[in-house]
Amino acid sequence: MSNAHPFRVLRAKRLWTVNGVIVGFVALLFTVFYVGANIDPAGHLHKLPVGLVSADEGSKVGGKQTDLGAQITQSIKKSSQGGDRIDWKLMDEEEMKEELGKGKLFGALVVPRDFTATVAALTGPGVAGKPVRPTLTVLTNQSAGSVGSSMARQATTTAAQSASAQVGEQLTAQAEAAQAQLPAAARLLLADPAVVQIEDGHPLDSHSGLGLSAFYYSLVLVVCGMLAANVISGQVDHALGYTHSDMGPLRVHNPLLRATRVQTLAISSTLMIVLSLLMGSLALAGAVGIMGMDASHLPLLWLFSVCTIAVVGIGGLGLLAVFGTPGMLFITIFYIAMAVPTSGATVPLQALPGFYRVLGEFEPLRQITGAVRSILYYDAQADAGLTRGWVMLGVGLAVAGLFGFGVTRFYDRKGLHRIPADEEPRPLLARA
Template sequence: MPHPTPRSVLRRPQLWIGTGLIAAVVSMLFALLYVGGNVNPRGNLRDLPVALVNADAGADAGGRHVALGEQVVAGIRKAAENDKSIDWQLVSREEADKRLGRGKVFGALVIPQDFSATVTALAAPQPAAQGKQPVPPTLSVLTNQSAGSIGSSMSSQAAQKAAHAASARIGQELLKQAAAQKAQLPTAAQLKLADPVTVTVADGHPLGARSAMGLSAFYYALVLVVCGMLGANLVNSQVDTALGYLHTDFGPFRKREPVQHTSRVRTLAIGMTLMLGLSLVMGSLVEAATVGILDMDASHLGHLWLYSVSTIAVVGIGSLALFAAFGTPGMLLATVVFVAMAVPSSGATVPLQALPGFFRGLSEFEPLRQITEGLRSLLYYGAQADAGLTRAWTSMGIALVAALAFGFAVTALYDRRGLHRIPRPEADTDTPAVPAAAEPATA
């Protein structure tokens, strides 16, 4: 008797509804997280750290001591009372350089030592026979691409705006002094006095040409996270194949190993052990490709290798713990945790100070931020511990302990309750195992 043709799976509503719901949730979630974190950085900007250096020694003019640097600082602080986007940190030049060299500030505005002297020289009467023009006063804006290109750009714009506002205020005073001297100034001289300060922009912490303009740490961190997740997926499938839970297709042929009934705890331990071995290979190859082949600017190569291997291992072990606890949905959950929520809250492109509050909260525990800060320390800041490296290693250790505790606690609970992945045979224990063989794959 002929068998009836089976109904096409495409006619099953469950297939369309289930797949459609998962696709809808993923697309909506990624759109909200990725675009939501970056759509309005200037509107969300709060307390972007920028150093303010007042090295002005002051000057004597008209029988009194003038300290214009202090006036500039007072003007910036007054303007900041109504604008909380910038956190102006008044420090010495030496401290500013340290903070620039550790990524603690995104830039700096420097008032030089001779600022008052050069400004007052503009207002002093110049002998006609002297023929020597006074040195124009300057304010220096320092950028810091190593802390993030967008944050550095925001810092530079804010510092230049403050510098030009200070120049305009000083210009008004100079024009009043010139008018008091009852000397008619040419139009060109009046324009020069109205905006007397020259604003210069320079790199406060120069990077090498092959550092992706301060983004190489982020790209490297992203590679490590992706390698950890892909490695975990590979390990998960290969362990299941070796235990006979899955078959392997080689073109038109299918291979399946005899089923080995193994506890969930032991399966997870096997996967994590294999993940550690793969991490050594993957971390070494990532560094060899980026530093050896692509010639990425990097130092402390031994520390970078250890950091790369450890990051891949921790991300992979964390993913395996999610797979073991939640099964197939665990893969989606790992993608959300390590990518969807991690990238917009990493502070690698848009600074944390320009993110909405929700993403700032995520950044406190999301791994990509900690990984990126550790790599910035290794690649840009000479592996200084307080430049993010200590925080990165600490976070990595906490994540590893949490992943091990969670993964083994859940799998042990499943084993105790008899929730085995494949039911154990009861009466056919004497049945010989079917040897592994290659057979044509069926549709």
């Protein structure tokens, strides 16, 4: 045993260099993913899906049968204003409500049935008293993401105001051509005749976190899986005698039970699968039973919660088995650093730089959040994200199994055992 003072290790350049590189890399990586992804959502906005609906039944304006609703929606659809930032989708009311109810639209602009008739009344010969202004309705969809819904609301409001101005120019020209004698109040309305009304297109219950409860619940499931992987991996190693365990002032080292790397991973995975039943149940009980989160389809939500924790945990165990101690760093990067900014929970994928959009296509948190949203907000509709979530869990489990067991089997075949045969740790129970 060396008599050198333990603080002498601070003189070792390698200690400073290795730790400095690792923590510096982590700090830079988290900054790039979190800040870089969200620094300019409006500047990176590309094809945000927004509905355009004209329910207008048309009416005679200036003696001609006119459908101003169709003119407005077609004009907005063809307009080059905003470039390709908004993906305007022409549809009917039923289709629009269905798409909002699946989170596939971030908002919509609706022209009502009596729009043309109300506009015609402003310039009609019988105008008297206070004129009734036509209405253009902007629908938001907070369940699809607060930032995306806000962007859609801004775009649709601007489009509605522009449409109102265009209709006003048309009305003014018609009134001047007909030399109509209109009341002063009606003349003031001609320049900007329509009222823009904002409504919630897919209302959520009060305990839905303004559309973020699905994301935070999904994040809980991912964190449970990754932290459980770290705990279970350490406890299995201790139980097999490969590592010691510090409990307060005591250090315990069990007798060595030699196991191949594949066997060790199999034991850990078995624990993860069984304990995911407990974690999923407690997560659901805590969110719904204790905190009062609005939720329906509870058996399905419980099943998905359990499967998510199990798959994330097995993936984490595979990384730990393959990479050892650095595995926890890779788990954190994959499941948190790269996943949270690309989950589409706050800022939609359509408002992220291209690199982050690509990550969002396979990062697990986005798929998990989409499935939980479907269960919580969209009546568990399969094409609202639930099917994709199940499929990606299956793919994730297959990849994790092939990677973890494939590489550990390779280690075993190459004789890369964790402890050489001639090195036998002795049982230890002593004060640290």
